[in-house]
Amino acid sequence: MLIRDVEVEAQGRVDVRVAAGRVVEVGARLGGRTGIDGRGGALLPGLHDHHVHLAALAAESASVRVGPTDVPGSEGLAKALGAGAPGEWVRAVGYHESVAGALDRAALDALVADRPVRVQHRSGELWVWNGAALRAAGLDDTGDGRFWRSDERLRAGLPPTPLDLKGVGRRAAARGVTGFTNADPHPAAGLRALLRSLPQRLTVLGLDRAAPVKIRLDDLTLPTPDDLAGSVMRARPRPVAVHCVTRVQLFVTLLALDEVGSVPGDRVEHGAVIPAEALDWLRRLGVTVVTQPHFPVERAAAYETDVAPDDRPHLYRCGTLAAAGIPVAAGTDAPYGTADPWEVMHAAAGRQGPEGLTPRAALGLFLGDALAPGGPPRTVAPGAAADLCLLHVPLREAIKELSADCVRAAFVGGRAV
Structure with a gap:
């Protein structure tokens, strides 16, 4: 050709x-x-999207969007969840407390009780089920219906969700995307086979031998630095990709990597809060940060109330990482953020102050190799x-x-x- x-x-x-x-x-x-x-x-x-959740993105076409920009308050939420025939399952995604407060089973039952409803929080880490959904799946409906990081356990009682993988591949190709890194923390053994209909090249964290092993941290069950160091050692000689969305998660990760030593390909996923005192540490370890510079733009209003004032200046750093000599790349984190990498670039270039990038540097966030994000751009x-x-x-x-x-x-x- x-x-x-x-x-x-x-x-x-x-x-x-x-x-x-x-x-x-x-x-x-x-x-x-x-x-x-x-x-x-x-x-x-x-373009290569360095952090995306493809199965969840493919399920969006069979889902109702109920985020802050999708539904106007509790009345709009009730209307969105109540659409369709009674008795049919409703899968809703993108919810945030700014829509109608914290959800639980009782709150969902008050909004819609004549059909099974499950609502995913915008973070992707919480599902809330109403009573009809719990009963339909054979689960105990006396609890609050809130399930944290329980996708694998819940999946058995659910009807299959149609996955529009062809649509995902087609829309990504139209944006110039030729590769994905799937960043699920516990990818099922059959995930690669499931995703093979995508025309893009695919890297799966945890499954591909050359790819990093994903480690997701949670403040409620946070390991000690020694325990995390043990998890990193068990992953070696492969690199690790550690999910860090709080200040304490980042420092535990850096302490662990200091103990065992970093290897090429080690990554911090998200880097949602990176205090200035961590910059030299990251550079010394040679760790790449795969971030989402669009989140402070997409979620500006929510971050004003959800994020501690001391953390706001350090959210999703980008420009200061690059200036400090820290390898930095970007992923959309779709479906938990926009699936369009050009929107991510636009947000990165439009950020005010030291976190903003030049437009050319913003484009470069998606030009790194799949196994060396933030490294020299492909040519x-x-x-x-x-x-x-x-x-x-x-x-x-x-x-x-x-x-x-x-x-x-x-x-x-x-x-x-």
Whole structure:
């Protein structure tokens, strides 16, 4: 395949030849009568979403969205949950307490009682079931209906949720995404087979031998640094990807890595709160931070009430990480955030103060290798995998817009997806 007249960074307008899934030649006026006319648009390495939850994202099409921007208060929540035929299961996602306060079984029963309803919190870590759902699944309905991190236990009593994987792959390709890193903490053994219909390249934390092992921390059951060090040692020689969304989780992680030593590929997932005194520590350990710089924008109102004032200046650092020499990359965390990496880039470039990035640096958050996020960006060069994102416009225009509207086509292994 020949892609003619495209802008390749640092090389100007050139032709790119692809064969056997790789870029084999880049140069001016390469021979070949047929091919794709790039019309001067930029040809980039395909975007890689470094932290996403694909099965949950695919289930969104069979779910009711009940987040703060989706439903207006308790009346809107009741209307959304009550739509459809009585008796049918309702799966709702994206809930936050700012909609109608803290939910439990009694609160859900008061809103809708004639059908089984389960509501997932925006964090993805809590499900709330009403009484009808508990009874339908054969569970005890005398409790509060709140289940923390219990997806595997609850799944057996549920009807299967349709997964729109083709839609996920199609929408991602339209945004120039050619690769995903699935970041579930306890991926089922069959997850890779389930996701094989996606056209994108796939890395699964915990399952793939070369990929990091995911370790999720919780303040309520937080291990000591010595205990976490033991978990890290059991994962070695593989790197680890440690879920850190609080200050104490980060420091326990850093203490553990100090004890056992870091290895290339060790990651902090989210880095929701990184105090300034942790920056030198992270740099010394060589740990990559895979963050979500869009969350302070998407969730600004909620963070004003949910996050302690002392932590707000340290939320989802980005610019200060890069300035400190700490490898930093981004993942959408979809479906718990936008699935559009261009929106993440736009948010990263639009943040005020030292956490903001240049638009070009924001694009780079999604150009790192799957196993080296935050490392040198992939390039369009001979020998590279032909995972490519073709834009309608030159790069200078694309980084002004930082919009998926700039994407014309995506290729995985040289095949248009």
